[in-house]
Amino acid sequence: MKKAPAFIAIIITAFLLIYAAEEFPEWADPNQPASLHVSPRYIEKTVEETAVPNMVTSVLADYRGYDTMFETSVIFTAGIVVMMLLRRPKKW
Amino acid sequence: MIWQLDLILVFLAVIAAVAAITVRDLLSAVMILGAFSFFMCMIWTQMGGLDVAFTEACVGAGITTAFFIATLYNTTRRTKD
Amino acid sequence: MVREFEDVIIQTLCRFLVPFIQLYSLYVFAHGHSSPGGGFQGGCVMAAAFVLIFIAYDLNEAKRRFGEKALLIFCCLGVFIYAGTGWACLLLGSNFLDYGFLSKVLPTDPVKARYYGMAMIELGVQIAVMAVMVSIFLDLVTRGEHEEILEEKGA
Numbered sequence: 324m325k326k327a328p329a330f331i332a333i334i335i336t337a338f339l340l341i342y343a344a345e346e347f348p349e350w351a352d353p354n355q356p357a358s359l360h361v362s363p364r365y366i367e368k369t370v371e372e373t374a375v376p377n378m379v380t381s382v383l384a385d386y387r388g389y390d391t392m393f394e395t396s397v398i399f400t401a402g403i404v405v406m407m408l409l410r411r412p413k414k415w
Numbered sequence: 416m417i418w419q420l421d422l423i424l425v426f427l428a429v430i431a432a433v434a435a436i437t438v439r440d441l442l443s444a445v446m447i448l449g450a451f452s453f454f455m456c457m458i459w460t461q462m463g464g465l466d467v468a469f470t471e472a473c474v475g476a477g478i479t480t481a482f483f484i485a486t487l488y489n490t491t492r493r494t495k496d
Numbered sequence: 497m498v499r500e501f502e503d504v505i506i507q508t509l510c511r512f513l514v515p516f517i518q519l520y521s522l523y524v525f526a527h528g529h530s531s532p533g534g535g536f537q538g539g540c541v542m543a544a545a546f547v548l549i550f551i552a553y554d555l556n557e558a559k560r561r562f563g564e565k566a567l568l569i570f571c572c573l574g575v576f577i578y579a580g581t582g583w584a585c586l587l588l589g590s591n592f593l594d595y596g597f598l599s600k601v602l603p604t605d606p607v608k609a610r611y612y613g614m615a616m617i618e619l620g621v622q623i624a625v626m627a628v629m630v631s632i633f634l635d636l637v638t639r640g641e642h643e644e645i646l647e648e649k650g651a
Contacts, residue, residue, distance in 0.1 A: 350416060350462070373610040376530045379466045383534070384614040388593040392578050395621050399575045402628035406568075409640030465532040469524075473540035478629055481547050485637035 420461060428454040441492050445483040452476040503552075510552035517545040525622050529611065535618035539625030546630045555638060567631045574624025581616045593617075 348355035365378055365386070375381040383391055431451035435444050452475030459468035525538030550558040582593040590597035595613025596606040604612065 372607065373614070374607045375611055375614060377528070377532070379532070380528055380534055380614065380618075384617055385593075385595065385610060388582070388617065391617070391621070392582065392593070395575055395578055395624050398628050399571055399624055402571055402631050405632045405635050406640075409635045411640060466534075469532045469537050473537045473544075477544050478540050478547075478633075481544070481633055482636060485633055488637055489639055 416461060416463075421458070424454055424458050424461070428458065439494055441487055441494060442484070445480055445487065448483070449476045449480040452479070506552050510548050514545050514548060517548065518542060521545065525618060528618055529614065535621030536625055538618075539622040540629060542622070542626040543629035543633070546626075547633055550633070550637070555634075558634070562630060564634075567627050567634075570623055570627035571631065574620045574622070574627065577620030577623065578617045581613060581620070585613070 352358070365382060369378045369381045370376060373381045373385050375385075428451060431447050431454055435447040435451060438444050438447065452471055456468045456471040456476065459465075459471060521538045521541035524533040524541060525535060528534030528538070546558070546562060549561060581595070581598075584601075585594050585597050586592050588597040588600050595610045597609075598613050599606045599609035602609050602612055
């Protein structure tokens, strides 16, 4: 019975998550806060400002381009760290 | 959003997640994890998040499975517990 | 996988599949502006093509196509293209990663310049992700012992 504490913790966490999800807005609710303030700005201005039809790409690469740059550098760092950890020089 | 389809997909995803941690063979666990990623991808798709679904299909079901198999190639296939 | 082996079915199938996977990767990258996709997904699909080559053939063949030094260079080149586009905007007198000012060097208006600036950084992300994924896979599958396995084979 080593797994009993983990099981109880999982049950409590699931209960808390479901309890918190009760407060969420309805799925695809047009009156939720995110749809009222943030989304209309991008939906209205994306094609006008950037000539890109896909809003996700324009937000990812243009409006939040600094964020995506560090996402790329995180992947780059992961590759370099795997090289450093696993590759050994020929004569140790 | 069709709630019947949603229910079936969530049910299958939960089954795949539980199976991935209970199965003893690690290669089977990796494959079931790929199936779990695929079900998550379909859940994202039917919720309308196509970009997230595509990323999940590429990274979760494709590259991560390849990494896990590459690691299993160098270690044992059986778990101890 | 790592050691050499011959299997006609797997090798023929892979030789048939790999160009289509690479073409699909380039499609995902090029249509990232108007449909789901982009640099990250395209890079992952391209890396999957190289993983398929590696599974079908052996380490020697995979490294003949995509050597260790080339992988490192491509890793750095991708991040450099991304950051270099940002610095180019900065040098042209704008903010970092403000692609509108690229219209001073590109023969387009500022709105279209944003389109092409995004295409540039997606290219950088594609190259970096592809090289990093292939590099991590090769390191994991050979435990980082590229040279020893190659020497063992007498190559």
